[in-house]
Amino acid sequence: MLNVDQPLDPVEYGFWLPPEGMTITTGPDNEEIEIPQILLPIHKAELNESPDPSEKVIGEGIYDYLRRFPDCPNNSDYARILSAAYPFYISDLGSQIIMLEVREVDPLYIRRKISMLKILALLEPENYGLLQRIGIACFELAMIYTELINVRRELAAARLWLEKARRKLPEEIGTLNYLGQVCYLTGAYPQAKLYWQTMSDRLDDGDVKVELQRRIEKVASGQLPEQPLIDSLEAIGIAMEHYHVEEYPEACMIMERLEEEGRLPDELPNPEFFYFLGLCREKTTDPAGAFESYMKTQQLDPAHQAAQEGLDRITDNNRELS
Numbered sequence: 001m002l003n004v005d006q007p008l009d010p011v012e013y014g015f016w017l018p019p020e021g022m023t024i025t026t027g028p029d030n031e032e033i034e035i036p037q038i039l040l041p042i043h044k045a046e047l048n049e050s051p052d053p054s055e056k057v058i059g060e061g062i063y064d065y066l067r068r069f070p071d072c073p074n075n076s077d078y079a080r081i082l083s084a085a086y087p088f089y090i091s092d093l094g095s096q097i098i099m100l101e102v103r104e105v106d107p108l109y110i111r112r113k114i115s116m117l118k119i120l121a122l123l124e125p126e127n128y129g130l131l132q133r134i135g136i137a138c139f140e141l142a143m144i145y146t147e148l149i150n151v152r153r154e155l156a157a158a159r160l161w162l163e164k165a166r167r168k169l170p171e172e173i174g175t176l177n178y179l180g181q182v183c184y185l186t187g188a189y190p191q192a193k194l195y196w197q198t199m200s201d202r203l204d205d206g207d208v209k210v211e212l213q214r215r216i217e218k219v220a221s222g223q224l225p226e227q228p229l230i231d232s233l234e235a236i237g238i239a240m241e242h243y244h245v246e247e248y249p250e251a252c253m254i255m256e257r258l259e260e261e262g263r264l265p266d267e268l269p270n271p272e273f274f275y276f277l278g279l280c281r282e283k284t285t286d287p288a289g290a291f292e293s294y295m296k297t298q299q300l301d302p303a304h305q306a307a308q309e310g311l312d313r314i315t316d317n318n319r320e321l322s
Contacts, residue, residue: 007041007065007072008065008068008069008072009065009068009069011044012043012044013041013042013043013044013061013065014041014042014043014044014047015039015040015041015042016039016040016042016047016053016058016061017037017038017039017040018035018037018040018058019037020037021034022034022035022037023035024055024058024059024085025055026084026085026086026087027087033081033084033085035058035081035085036077036081038074038077039074040058040061040062040078040081041061041062041065041066041072041078042057042058042061043057043060043061043064046060046061055085059082059085059086059089062078062081062082062086063082063086063089065078066078066079066082066119067112067115067116067119068115070114070115070116070118070119070122071118075119075122076122079119079122079123080122080123082119083123090119090120090123093116093119093120094120096112096116097113097116097117097120100112100113100116101113105140105144107141107144107146107147110137110140110141110144111141113137114134114137114138114141117130117133117134117137118134121134126168128165128168128169128172131161131162131164131165131168132161132162132165132172132174132175134161135157135158135159135160135161135162135164135165135175135178136158136162136174136178138154138155138157138158138161139154139155139158139162139178139181139182141154142154142155142158143233145236145240145270145272145273145276146240147237148233148234148236148237148240149234149237149238149240149241150237151230151233151234151237152186152230152234155182155185155186155230158178158182159179159182159183159186162175162178162179162182163179166179171198171202173199173202173203176195176196176198176199177195177196177199179191179192179195180192180193180195180196180199180215183195184215184219184229185228185229185230185233186228186230187227187228187229187230189219189224190219192215192219193216193219193220196212196215196216196219197216199212200212200213200216225263225267226263227263229263229264229267229268232258232261232263232264233264235254235257235258236254236255236258236264236273236276238254239251239252239254239255239276239280240276242254243276243279243280243283248280248283248284249284251280251283252277252280252281252283252284252286255273255276255277255280256277256280258273259273259277269300270300271296271297271298271300271301271304271307272297274293274294274296274297274300274307275293275294275297275304275306275307275310277293278290278291278292278293278294278297278307278310279310281293282310282313282314287314287317287318290310290314291310291311291314294307294308294310294311294314295311298311
């Protein structure tokens with residue numbers, strides 16, 4: 001039975017309502033699992049072939065849809081169907097997460113990992129480790145330069161999941177550290193100080209505790225950015241949007257303002273800041289400024305290959321002009 005309600009991807013998926021009392025046979029003992037009478041996402045190509053999808057098609061549709069849209073309506077029901085009737089899909093999630101975690105930090109892979117972890121968390125909502133891993137992954141995604149246009153959304157998601165984890169283990173150091181960072185970046189300074197102080201109280205003396213105390217004293221004494229750092233991070237995202245549509249002067253103006261203000265490169269020194277500034281300057285015919293930016297990139301990361309290529313490019317152009 002087809003339903004006119006639209007899935008999140010109406011081109012690829014349709015919804016199918018199973019008949020009342022439908023069961024799926026699974027496992028070596030041919031156990032029958034009853035399927036709840038809710039709308040199930042099915043690949044449209046399969047529905048076009050048959051209005052009554054097979055058990056295999058039902059599992060594939062739910063699994064693929066949930067991986068793409070883990071926050072969709074009925075997500076908990078879909079996850080329970082997979083766990084009960086198609087447990088091999090849950091095992092597959094675990095294997096894929098392990099493979100994704102050994103890949104380089106890449107937004108696409110991090111998003112996939114977050115989606116898969118969310119599915120597992122639907123099945124184990126009290127699992128501290130899952131909640132923390134989702135929060136940390138959201139934080140990592142937020143801080144990737146190519147993703148800064150969405151930094152507010154991703155940091156908000158990071159805080160949401162990390163707070164869920166903290167409610168399970170209130171004084172776990174790793175969670176407190178990330179929560180402190182999120183709060184500091186977003187301008188929630190009293191909360192950042194609280195998280196870091198709680199963390200510091202649980203640490204033995206050493207370099208980490210000294211650094212935490214420095215942060216805490218900085219907040220306590222009011223030595224804070226005039227505007228939350230998230231504003232500057234988002235501004236980089238806006239500059240990148242300008243750059244991608246070849247509005248190079250607009251992008252360069254934003255980046256040079258951020259460099260002149262100095263808050264972001266001082267508080268969060270990152271070679272990608274100066275590398276992108278170099279690209280902007282190169283596109284706006286400021287080779288000397290671009291050269292300087294690429295040099296600063298390599299001071300922070302001597303192995304930054306793209307910055308070295310920028311330096312070589314400018315040097316070669318100067319030779320051709322001389």
